[in-house]
Amino acid sequence: MVSSWDGLCGIGELARRAGVSVKTVRFYSDRGLLPEASRSSGGHRRYGADALERLRLIRSLRALGLPVTTVRRVLDDDAGRTGGSLESAVAGQLAEAGSQLAALRWREAALRAVQESPPSERPGRLLLVGAVASPPNTAPLARFWRAWLPPRMPARSVNAFLDAAVPQPPEDPEPAQVLAFARLYAMVTGPCDGGAPTQPHAHRSAGARESAVLYAGLAEAYDLAAVQMRRGREPHAGEALEGFVDAYARAGDVADSPGFRRALAGRLAADPRIDRYWELTAELISPHVDRPEPTPGTAHDWLLAALESESGTAPAVRRG
The missing domain is CATH 1.10.1660.10 (Multidrug-efflux Transporter Regulator; Chain: A; Domain 2)
Structure with missing residues (x-):
């Protein structure tokens, strides 16, 4: 040199x-x-x-x-030739670059969602998508469900439910997916008359053991129902419905019987519903498909319809 x-x-x-x-x-x-x-x-x-x-x-x-x-x-x-400093630095920079790319992809899709809307809708859509960080944070969704779940529910059961109920934003979203997540975000962060979401009947007396039993059983029933839903099957009696009813019977420490099933169908039909959340979740995880991927909410509805059909109770008007 x-x-x-x-x-x-x-x-x-x-x-x-x-x-x-x-x-x-x-x-x-x-x-x-x-x-x-x-x-x-x-x-x-x-x-x-x-x-x-x-x-x-x-x-x-x-x-x-x-x-x-x-x-x-x-x-x-x-001099960066041996040891772990170089490897650690490169790995950290790769992770940061990935995060930046994810943020840029989300921002691009959000801008397209505004650009592709009718002129009269653009101001409102801008406020909607602009309220969501890039990349989006799912913590508000998790807080929403933590307020909805039984207060004494074990942490392990809560985390298992959140894994199923809180959709993860796609890494490379379409404008429709950005809109779906933004509407979810607005739904769970907007003001509501009662503060926390209205609790279903099953939560009112559930202790730690009962809530753990109930939600573990429901998770299995939802998974079984999802298999039938992906096949295009209409609600019907079978293994999924048996697991669904058994979860409520064991949580309440009561025997399964025709009378219990009729009462359960009526009680569940009268419970407050969060259908809009599950509709938006389906739009987020499976856009532009004729048969969206099942969610815990849609699986619950499928099982409730099967229970109503089996027990001979008239389907109630779905609320929420």
């Missing part, structure tokens, strides 16, 4: 060989990333034979977006 008699080179020569400005070399030197070998009698910086390779490494790390503090840590770790 060097051509001087002492094996050192000046800042101008180093900058020229590295293809950077003198100002850049001075910046890295002043921050301790590129140590000087000495100073000339006139006070000019002089650099050793390894400075060019080190400067090129600094440039490569900075080109990947690593901050100066991280670059220093990598350089200190044996």
